[in-house]
Amino acid sequence: MVGWIIRTLVLCFAVGFVLSFLRIDPASILTNSWETVQDIVSLAVEAGRWALPYILIGAVIVVPLSLIGLIVRWNRSRPPS
Template sequence: MVGWIIRTLVLCFVVGFVLSFLNINPANILTNSWQTVQDIAALLVEAGGWALPYILIGAVVVVPLSLLGLILRWNRSRPPS
């Protein structure tokens, strides 16, 4: 029970900190819910636009290496003929 309370308090703190960082006011959440949803969606789109180039650059290296690892694991798991 105490662990649940501590986890809940930490989660409340983290969510409150993130909302404060994003300039989301608790009163606005309650009184202007649709605008809050639109603001959050705009923030997500903006963050995605910022992150997408980095994801694509990383994918150039990560995807081929992941496929190579998958093929090597598949070859090792097959029984010899």
């Protein structure tokens, strides 16, 4: 029970910290719920627009290397014929 309380308090702190960083306060969540949802979606879209170019650049290297690693592991796991 004490562990659950501590985990809940830590989670509340983390969520409160993130919401504070995003400039979302408790009053706006309770009184302007729809606007708060729209603000969160807007922030997520902006973050996606910022992150997408970096994801694509990284994918040029990561995806082929991951596929090569997958093929190598698959060949090792097959019994010799």
